[in-house]
Amino acid sequence: MDVKTLCLGVLTERDLTGYEIKRxxxxxxxxxxxxxxxxxxxxxADLTRRGLVSCTSVLQEKRPDKKVxxxxxxxxxxxxxxxxxTPPRHKVRSEFLVLMVFAHLLPAAKIAQIADEMVAxxxxxxxxxxxxxxxxxxxxxxxxxxxxxxxxxxxxxARAYVxxxxxxxxxxxxxEAVAKDAAD
Amino acid sequence: MDVKTLCLGVLTERDLTGYEIKRxxxxxxxxxxxxxxxxxxxxxADLTRRGLVSCTSVLQEKRPDKKVxxxxxxxxxxxxxxxxxTPPRHKVRSEFLVLMVFAHLLPAAKIAQIADEMVAxxxxxxxxxxxxxxxxxxxxxxxxxxxxxxxxxxxxxARAYVxxxxxxxxxxxxxEAVAKDAAD
DNA sequence: AGTGATATATATCATTTTGATATAGAAACA
DNA sequence: TGTTTCTATATCAAAATGATATATATCACT
Numbered sequence: 001m002d003v004k005t006l007c008l009g010v011l012t013e014r015d016l017t018g019y020e021i022k023r024x025x026x027x028x029x030x031x032x033x034x035x036x037x038x039x040x041x042x043x044x045a046d047l048t049r050r051g052l053v054s055c056t057s058v059l060q061e062k063r064p065d066k067k068v069x070x071x072x073x074x075x076x077x078x079x080x081x082x083x084x085x086t087p088p089r090h091k092v093r094s095e096f097l098v099l100m101v102f103a104h105l106l107p108a109a110k111i112a113q114i115a116d117e118m119v120a121x122x123x124x125x126x127x128x129x130x131x132x133x134x135x136x137x138x139x140x141x142x143x144x145x146x147x148x149x150x151x152x153x154x155x156x157x158a159r160a161y162v163x164x165x166x167x168x169x170x171x172x173x174x175x176e177a178v179a180k181d182a183a184d
Numbered sequence: 185m186d187v188k189t190l191c192l193g194v195l196t197e198r199d200l201t202g203y204e205i206k207r208x209x210x211x212x213x214x215x216x217x218x219x220x221x222x223x224x225x226x227x228x229a230d231l232t233r234r235g236l237v238s239c240t241s242v243l244q245e246k247r248p249d250k251k252v253x254x255x256x257x258x259x260x261x262x263x264x265x266x267x268x269x270t271p272p273r274h275k276v277r278s279e280f281l282v283l284m285v286f287a288h289l290l291p292a293a294k295i296a297q298i299a300d301e302m303v304a305x306x307x308x309x310x311x312x313x314x315x316x317x318x319x320x321x322x323x324x325x326x327x328x329x330x331x332x333x334x335x336x337x338x339x340x341x342a343r344a345y346v347x348x349x350x351x352x353x354x355x356x357x358x359x360e361a362v363a364k365d366a367a368d
Numbered sequence: 369a370g371t372g373a374t375a376t377a378t379a380t381c382a383t384t385t386t387g388a389t390a391t392a393g394a395a396a397c398a
Numbered sequence: 399t400g401t402t403t404c405t406a407t408a409t410c411a412a413a414a415t416g417a418t419a420t421a422t423a424t425c426a427c428t
Contacts, residue, residue, distance in 0.1 A: 157341035
């Protein structure tokens, strides 16, 4: 599954421009899927070429033209086919955990700073997820509600683990550094 | 931070071939960083060119030559510099959650199958993480112990959430489908 | 003795994605 | 008045992905 499929997916709800698709990803999908202009615009161009979406240029008086994309019947079929044949995958790429793994190469203050920044980022994410839940008057699809609940549970667990264990990590590393100094 | 930095990092522990680096990633880093041959071999070539690792060809009698890579002093400095200047990031790309978000486009049986497959994958991952913990006689670095604990906590939370909520999701979707049929 | 599966080991490559940047008028704000 | 933010599209070098090719060796089965 690639960004093309995601674009088809969000277009099932309503017609959107590339810019709006990007915003939609940021608002609703940010904790489990990231896509930038560099993948969205080429995806839309390719989908148009293949007749899976149609594109209408909307002239605007005071702004550049909008290109509003709509899902075609062929696009809807392609989307369902793609969803049916996609094996469930879930990938994490954590530069934060890489930094923690090599923490013994860094000063203690830096490790503390890194962990605190990560916790702060997760706090922001949790606040935005709770915002989604608060706004929901039944307007969220059941699948999106499931994904939001997932985000809250798992991000909460991540935040709690790091907050609870960072001090132990830093202490252990400081002890080992002292032991190594004594050996020299 | 890219695969190059990770390669420098694992080479702080011992000299390794590209093949061994890949295996090391799979064994120890698999739940938070993935890298294939297509990124590791070019990374090692570039690091060699820049003098950050050195490469020794080891002739083997019954197998193709090994290229064993070692970290140079310049490579160690470059690694520390990179770690010090990398902001903590943590990115998830979940095709599984995308499938859940568009669950209303799929038959109930398919949703159940997808969720069960994801839970099974996470069970495997948890078993391999617990294997790491069981083997640990103090041989794990404190940072790696932190990362392993993180993996256990967060993967466990993810597995529990999906196992606990998939039936509710499927029921809701089936109800909505029935309501829609009645409206037609 | 043969078959298939798995392990060691390096490498390539088309396609995709990333992350940053360019362009440009409008609105909001200080 | 100047600065930032918003709307909107687009491009691009660098990086990563995921699959595949190439060889040899070993190991378990039949």
